[in-house]
Amino acid sequence: MLLNRKSKSALETALCVGALALLALLALSPMLRGKAPIAAKGILFEAPWEDARTPDMPIERGDDVCVQSSRFYPWYAYLNRAADTEDSILWSPLEGCGMPFMAQWRTRCFSPFSIPFYLFSIVTALRLSMFLKLFVAGCCAFHAARKLGFERPLALALGVAFEFSGHVFLWMQWPISDVVPWLPLLVVYVERLLVGHHRYWPFGAIVIALMTLGGDPESLFASFLFVVLYAVVRGVLDRDPIRKTAGGLIVFSLSAAMGLAIAAFQLAPFFEFVQQAVETNPAHPTQIGVRDFVVSFLPNFFGNPAAVIGEGDAARSSRVVMLLHFGLVQLWLLPLWFSIRSFVLDDQRRRAEALLVTSVIMTMLAVVCARHAAHIPLVRYLRPEHFLVGNALALALMAVAAADEWLALNAEQCKACLKRLAFCFGGLCVLGAALVLASRGLPKADAPSVWTQFLVNAVLFLVFAAMLGITLLRPSQWLMGGGLAGLTFLCAVLTFAHGSAFTPRNLLFPETAFVKTLSETTGRIGGSDTLKRWPLAGNLIPQVYCPSAAQPDGAALERYVGLVKRIGADPLLLRRTGATALLLSKEDIRGAFASIRPNLAIRHVFASGAVLFRDLETKPRAWVAYDWRVGTAFDPT
Numbered sequence: 207m208l209l210n211r212k213s214k215s216a217l218e219t220a221l222c223v224g225a226l227a228l229l230a231l232l233a234l235s236p237m238l239r240g241k242a243p244i245a246a247k248g249i250l251f252e253a254p255w256e257d258a259r260t261p262d263m264p265i266e267r268g269d270d271v272c273v274q275s276s277r278f279y280p281w282y283a284y285l286n287r288a289a290d291t292e293d294s295i296l297w298s299p300l301e302g303c304g305m306p307f308m309a310q311w312r313t314r315c316f317s318p319f320s321i322p323f324y325l326f327s328i329v330t331a332l333r334l335s336m337f338l339k340l341f342v343a344g345c346c347a348f349h350a351a352r353k354l355g356f357e358r359p360l361a362l363a364l365g366v367a368f369e370f371s372g373h374v375f376l377w378m379q380w381p382i383s384d385v386v387p388w389l390p391l392l393v394v395y396v397e398r399l400l401v402g403h404h405r406y407w408p409f410g411a412i413v414i415a416l417m418t419l420g421g422d423p424e425s426l427f428a429s430f431l432f433v434v435l436y437a438v439v440r441g442v443l444d445r446d447p448i449r450k451t452a453g454g455l456i457v458f459s460l461s462a463a464m465g466l467a468i469a470a471f472q473l474a475p476f477f478e479f480v481q482q483a484v485e486t487n488p489a490h491p492t493q494i495g496v497r498d499f500v501v502s503f504l505p506n507f508f509g510n511p512a513a514v515i516g517e518g519d520a521a522r523s524s525r526v527v528m529l530l531h532f533g534l535v536q537l538w539l540l541p542l543w544f545s546i547r548s549f550v551l552d553d554q555r556r557r558a559e560a561l562l563v564t565s566v567i568m569t570m571l572a573v574v575c576a577r578h579a580a581h582i583p584l585v586r587y588l589r590p591e592h593f594l595v596g597n598a599l600a601l602a603l604m605a606v607a608a609a610d611e612w613l614a615l616n617a618e619q620c621k622a623c624l625k626r627l628a629f630c631f632g633g634l635c636v637l638g639a640a641l642v643l644a645s646r647g648l649p650k651a652d653a654p655s656v657w658t659q660f661l662v663n664a665v666l667f668l669v670f671a672a673m674l675g676i677t678l679l680r681p682s683q684w685l686m687g688g689g690l691a692g693l694t695f696l697c698a699v700l701t702f703a704h705g706s707a708f709t710p711r712n713l714l715f716p717e718t719a720f721v722k723t724l725s726e727t728t729g730r731i732g733g734s735d736t737l738k739r740w741p742l743a744g745n746l747i748p749q750v751y752c753p754s755a756a757q758p759d760g761a762a763l764e765r766y767v768g769l770v771k772r773i774g775a776d777p778l779l780l781r782r783t784g785a786t787a788l789l790l791s792k793e794d795i796r797g798a799f800a801s802i803r804p805n806l807a808i809r810h811v812f813a814s815g816a817v818l819f820r821d822l823e824t825k826p827r828a829w830v831a832y833d834w835r836v837g838t839a840f841d842p843t
Contacts, residue, residue, distance in 0.1 A: 215358075222362040226344035226369060229695050230337055233370065236708040242329050243336040244379050245274040245707030246714050252740055253814060254724065258716040274379050274707070277754035279715065280743035281313045282323055286331060287746055289324040296475075300743035302752030302766050303730070303783045309475035310761070314421035316472055317384045318342075329711055336378050343387035344369030347599065350390035354397070354557070356606055359687020364606045366691040367536060370698035371598030372529040373591070376706065382591065384420030388413050389429055390599060395461075396433045397557070399454035400440055407461040414465025419472055428568075428592035430462065435567055436596075440560040482763055489758035491576040491589040492526040497645040503638050504659050505531040505701040507645065529594045530569075532601040534663065534697040535690055538670055539605035541630035545623045546611050558607045561600035568593045609690060612674070613681040620678065666697060715744040723810050723818060724789075732785030734794055734816070750783045778802065781824045788819045 237243060250259035280300070284307065288295050295315050298307040308315045319338050322331035347368035351361035368374065373386040395410040417426055434455065441451030466473060500507050508524040547555055572593035579585045615623060642656065673689040717725070724731055724747050731742060732750035741753040751770070755762040773779045777798040780788065788806065790799055792815055799806070806819040 218358045222358050226365050227341050230340040237333045240711050241708035242332045242714050243708055246279055246709040249275045254720045257718040273757045276741040277757050280741050283744055285323045286328040300748045306479050309479035311476040312381050312421045316419045317421055319384050339378050339383050340369050343374045346390040350394045353394050357683050359683040360606045360610050363687045363690035364602050366694050367602035368599055376702045381422035382425045385417050385422045385425040388417045396437055399457055404457045410461035411464035414462050415468035418469035424587050424592045428595045432596040436564040439563045443556045443560050483761045484764045484767055486755045486760040486762050492523045493576055494573050494590050498527045499530055500641040500645040501531045526591050532598045535694045536601040536605040539608045541634050543604050543608040544630050545626035549619055550611050554607055558604040565597045565600040609686050721745050727787040729786030730784050731787050732780040733788035733790045750785050786824045788821055791816055
């Protein structure tokens, strides 16, 4: 009997884990049609790659498109190339006369989700990396739910809700998605500390080390802030003595220090890089207003999450605003929680409401800091997307707790709960109507009509209400958990899928005739200012300029930035950068480079009028040998 029980438990766990993997594959189904999960089609509107563009191809908009094509993909490409050729990842020779690579931290050289780039081709690695992010996030949330006392079906619902939350699914190409998947484990660790289980500090140290290697220091700090606030709020709600909460926070600080020490091989070069670097293009935080909360129940109110609406510093990135949407199913279960909370066990209620209060505080910080913290040291780097890091997990835990208690109600409790539910849901509808009216004047980009969104939501809500009615009459963990998981997945795909970019394999930095010509050139490419926006590193072509540093949140060595400024005044300094090839326009040849025209040998003339020259007097890059030995024989085989 015991063996059968264990076998049944193992089978149920395997089914839940398999469901998390299957749903991740379904969400990433474009990969099965030969596409790579990254936004790179925008690069086809630049000269080196435009021959591969079809005439009917729409222009991709938004800073996120530029960052993914000009920064992330070239980094992935070099990481993959370094693994194949056994080159050092300390220094990349492809951009900016050479740039520290591992020290930038955002390159994610040691992130667990970057391991596929060391083992497979870059397209296969991209697909596997994005799949692992979703799958690991779901498994971590599933494990957290089990440790917090939920049965497997409801733990599956929590896993699906977190797996397809905005930070993981919508932002899966960004470094933030390398940090967030481990957050449920960090919450479980802090929960253990608050009940006095301090011996689990090695577990916390490992989780913190994994988050540290994710490559996003702002998200790491925001995660720490979230769990510390949660510990404080939980202590207040529990009415525990300060000593107990303080003891847990002290142990957390020690485990955090240990986790950071484990990741010191990543942090040490980063701190050295920071001392020698300057910001080249600081990112402006997205301004979030009260009216933006309309996306919590109308997630497509602003249209495509990849679009940027507005101009200048006041621009509203709908991709950031979309993080205010924590899930339709979670939103619908929120009134149920307030209707049912008096029947929930004290420990479960305090945990869920402490997470809710913490999420509210972090959301308020997201609204306030984006407007008023621009000049505060360190805090100015935290933007709304970082402060909102724990909202999806907190609301999903509250929703699962409400569903769990719903299945345990008796007849008298049901009557009381239904009366409160009608009142709470009515209040939610009034609040939603007020937000819709307040948001009527906000600009939108390709957004479906409000009535269309209401109709879709109404159909989904009827399915949700039918499931609640069935489980009210016939309680079933599997019906409730499986139904919530399936409905959550459907809502998330309808909400976020069109904001997740995929690029056909043949359009991912294609080798056009222009690119092949540049690839055949030995040495760095320098010359025209247009090279500043061409991420040739995506095709593993070394260049003088550094397009990745020109993107938001870009950073480069201070000496390099000074050199580029001097090159702007005296282009002939390109000869000092090892640029043996110069790509020049007619204006360049007649202007700044006219004095050295006799020393330039034409390599190729392009249809656009640009000319690729070889500079006969450029000094090649120097290589320093610190050790050597005399070879007495040479066998090329």
